[in-house]
Amino acid sequence: MWKFLFALQQNLIWSIPISMIAGIIFGLVVDPSFLKAGIIPLTFLMVYPMMINLQLNKVFMGGSLRLQLVTQLINFGIIPFLAFGLGKIFFPDQPLIALGLLLTSLLPTSGMTISWTGFAKGNLNAAIQMTVIGLIAGSLATPFYAKWLMGTVIEIPLLDVFKQIVIIVFLPMLLGFVTKQVLIATVGESKYNKNLKQKFPVFSTIGVLGIVFVALALKSQSIVSHPANLLTYFVPLILIYGINFILSTVVGKALFERGDAIALVYGTVMRNLSIALAIAISVFGTQGAEIALIIAMGYIIQVQAAAWYVKLTDRIFGAPLPEVEMS
Template sequence: MWKILSWLQKYMIWSIPLSMLAGLLFGMMANPSFLRWTILPLTFLMVYPMMVTMDVNELLKPGGGKLQRVTLGINFLLMPAIGYATGLLFFAHQPMVRLALLLTSLLPTSGMTISWTGFAKGNVPAAVKMTVVSLIAGSLLAPLYLKILLGTVVEIPLQQVFLQIALIVFLPLLLGALTRRWLVASFGEQ
């Protein structure tokens, strides 16, 4: 298991596209709906280790405003513009495909952002902040974008969004902080 995770981390530039391709091919050859129940627990298992290694106090420190603004600009200006333009250019007469492209480009990912940031030895506290802010902003902006760009009204279930944030970000954060506290008390900071 550790060898696989080490390989994924070492060759991330290859492992991500290969995983996406494998998932796409599997979805074309078989009905993947039976795997739906695994999404939440597997995402939790990918996020939790990153939270154990993170000092929760880092989340409370000020700063990172420029990074947050750039991320929000990319997530909610650049990516929706690319998704919308792609839809108009290639699928002008297929409104459902254009809707799917716009939604896909507008709604950011959640737990995987944190996991891949940790695997890449990046700034996990900043990724946690970005994930929470982007999920909330995406939920609030998606109906507005869809109405303005496609003339479609889509209701985003905010209660589900906040539940997803709680399960994918805050629960691993809480359990990771408790685990970290126990590990430091038992074995020291090393």
């Protein structure tokens, strides 16, 4: 069973589309309205496990302040406005889809930021700091950005957004911290790191697949009626990720050494699509399913692009220096 679940987690490029297709088929065969009752449990399942491994203490362990400032400048000073502009161009008459595109840009970093930085032999400590800072800053900034940029074309319930962010981000963050401390005190830190730590992201993946399934099931009739719409969602997503990769690579090569530059790339390009999904589904009710469509499609591009970038990392930044053995 665990092998199957780990396979789902490690192959999101396939498991997300399969979940999308299954949701569409289910929604066409069965009245999917009862699935709304599963949104809150699935949202909790998606967010809470990822918070257990969040290394909050790493934020205060030093590192390059300039690297963190440049990272967050890209995350909050450039990418959201790029997404907003592309939303205006591609979806002038579809504000919900444009909002979904904006949400994908407002919540930077995820657990995969750390993983991909490690695969590419980048600065892991910097990536961990970016992940925590990006999650907290993005959660606090999202309501204001959404209200400021989209408030004239769609009602953004600012107070409701804040309430839901507290419920789906900060409450699980607190519970995750407590859970981690209890587990370490119970089984020991060594056993926690060896046997338990790697299993929590699997449960988050189940939550993600469940939310995607529900969102697609609820919108199945509309999707089947206008199937070409889904294809149009790919173009602005590809543009956002492509421009983001190029910008972060150029800035990283110009300003930082190899390890920091790699962390910068993955700390700005990887988006916390799980939190974006949770906000879309929990805040916007029936409209949330439509917003969630473009967010779910972001997984397909993000995972594939990140994997290819790892393969190209040595060509872009040069090979890592060999570790010096201490005698």
